[in-house]
Amino acid sequence: MLLLNLFHAFWFSVSGISADTTEKIIVRRVTFTGNFRTRERIIRREMDVRDGDTLTRQKLDSLLEYDRRKILNTNLFVTVELKKKPVVDTTQLTYITADGKRIENLKMIDLDVIIKEQWYLLAFPVFQLADRNFNEWWYERDRDLSRTIYGAYVLHQNLTGNNDRLRLRAEFGFIPRLDIYYSTPYLDKKQRTGLTVGILRLTNRTVAYRTRSDKLVFLGSESRTRERIVPYLTITHRPKFYGHHSFSAQYSTTSITDTIARLNPNYFLNGRSRQNYLQLAYSHFYDRRDRGQYALRGFFYGVYISQSGVLPNDDINLLEGSANFGQYVPLAKKLFFSYMTKAKLSTPGRQPFLQIRGLGYGGDLVRGYELYVIDGQHFGYVKTNLRYQLLNRTFNLSRLIKFRQFNTFPLAIYPNIYADFGYARNPYPELNNSKLANRLLTGGGIGIDFVSWYNFVGHLNYSINHLGEARPYFSFGREF
Known part of the structure; x- marks a missing residue:
């Protein structure tokens, strides 16, 4: 000293x-x-x-x-x-x-x-799986290559130099998709208010029309079984540095075939084959993490509330609210602990299958249950991690790569152990023969994370759940 x-x-x-x-x-x-x-x-x-x-x-x-x-x-x-x-x-x-x-x-x-x-214009071909994650495709869909999506993804992250984004996503194959949006963070001189406008169009030949025993059940067809069009608009407000507010409106129009409506009358409720509604939502996110891409220090919290069904002729009336909180604590020079918790409530109890989103969708899951979807109107979970920084270096590749946006290569590697707990509340478990709803879910394991340039993060985990199921899980992607 x-x-x-x-x-x-x-x-x-x-x-x-x-x-x-x-x-x-x-x-x-x-x-x-x-x-x-x-x-x-x-x-x-x-x-x-x-x-x-x-x-x-x-x-x-x-x-x-x-x-x-x-x-x-x-x-x-x-x-x-x-x-x-x-x-x-x-x-x-x-x-x-x-x-x-x-x-x-x-x-x-x-x-x-x-x-x-960075290199702001990213244009590359799309080839990905139609399932929720790689693990579901690998273990549950027998690695069926017909369940793939191909197309083109074009993103400019700094179109005019004002941190504004233009994105075009055109996909074909298993789930045709067209998604285009433009976003600018600041419209005013004080740089506080921003705007996002876009439209999404999805069509499906094969669609998950229900769950049974906490697994998605699909119906395949040579013709179109579902079509969805969603124009949307979001206004953002960032009064200072760390707090973000957003107000969004979207109008959703979705139609399904009579076969889907007959196989699952609860898809839109009451055997309907069409669903139209206006959704209004508000969210607030406060972020004091050192790096949003892969945080090691700091904390964040967020709240979200939405009303689906605002107009008199809307086909649903669904109120939903959620809140989350996470904290990242350095325990030693290269040892880091973190936890993240989230809770969601929604009403009424009887909801269309399309709108029920419990555990298993996106990042709302208990690790070890990647192959399951646990339908629930309400849920809560806690994720905990203990990470060790095995490597954190930035390599200079200027002798090999002349482009300045690519000749700096950061790489960090974090072996870790984790334990998760969750609960999904479903007042109608008999509708899908759920065995995992309305009970405590526990999962944990060991893993290794790779963090590199342009927000690419890879996770390789080996998890075990309360059912005694143990297997490796892998995910890799760019966190935009």
């Missing part, structure tokens, strides 16, 4: 900046390097530190680290560095405190924000 303190004192002395953490420092100017496309105001929006700020060294260092994380969390940059440069000036600077005290000979710095931009 003594050697470390001596090193700090030496470094500050040669740089012209005192090691005293209570010393006042003036930030003369903030400059930006490497933002060839991104507009400067988009980066400044993420920063607490401004031109002309007078701060203690301790406060300055703390704010700069938070600013670096916020800039990185825009997902616009591969690397972000905030570099302090001492200003050599013979002018005697004086600072007057709130109580009138004069502080002479203040230090002055310039701050250079050095960034490396």
Whole structure:
């Protein structure tokens, strides 16, 4: 520790900046390097530190680290560095405190924000599975290659340099899909209010029309069995740095064949073959994690509430609310603990099959039950993780790759152990012969995570559940 303190004192002395953490420092100017496309105001929006700020060294260092994380969390940059440069000036600077005290000979710095931009235009062919996850396809669908989706995915993450996005997704095969949207985070000069508009069209020849024993049951056909069109609009509001509000509206039109309606009269309820409704929703998300892509420190929480069925002629009337919270705690230099919990409530008790989303959809699952869907109007779960940082390096590939957006290759590897608990409440388990609803679900195991550039995260887990089922599970994808 003594050697470390001596090193700090030496470094500050040669740089012209005192090691005293209570010393006042003036930030003369903030400059930006490497933002060839991104507009400067988009980066400044993420920063607490401004031109002309007078701060203690301790406060300055703390704010700069938070600013670096916020800039990185825009997902616009591969690397972000905030570099302090001492200003050599013979002018005697004086600072007057709130109580009138004069502080002479203040230090002055310039701050250079050095960034490396990502490659913003991503265009690649789509070839993926139609099932909920790789594990369901591998274990439950006998690795049937006909259950694949192919097409094209085009995304520009920074269309005009204002962190605005344009996405086109055209897919064919098992589930034809057309999805196009444009999103801009800031419409106003204060950079607080944004807008997203889009439309989604899905068609199915094979569709999951019910669940039985907590597994999806599919009906295949040579002709179209379901079609869904959903135009949507979302207004976002971000008054400060960490809190996000969104208000959304979408109008959903879905039709199914008479065969589906006959096999499961509860698909839309009462044997209907068409469902139309307007949905209004509000969400709030507060994020203080160090990295949204793969967090190790910090916390987040969110709330969501929606009303499906607003107009007098809407075919459903469903109120839903959920809340989640997660915390990430460093236990040692390379050891990290985290937990995340979520709860959902909805009403009424009798809901269309299409709208019932319990455990097993998306990230709402207890690990070890990836092959199951547990229908439930209400659910709750807790996920816990203990991670060890085996590797965290950034490799310079400039000798091999000349494109600046790709010649920096970050790679982190985290072996981990985990334990999850969940519960799905379903007042009508007899409708699908559910064995997993209305009981405590427990699962756990060991795994290894790989985190790399452009938000790619891979998970390889070996899990066991309360049924005694144990097998490996794999997932890999880009978290946009």
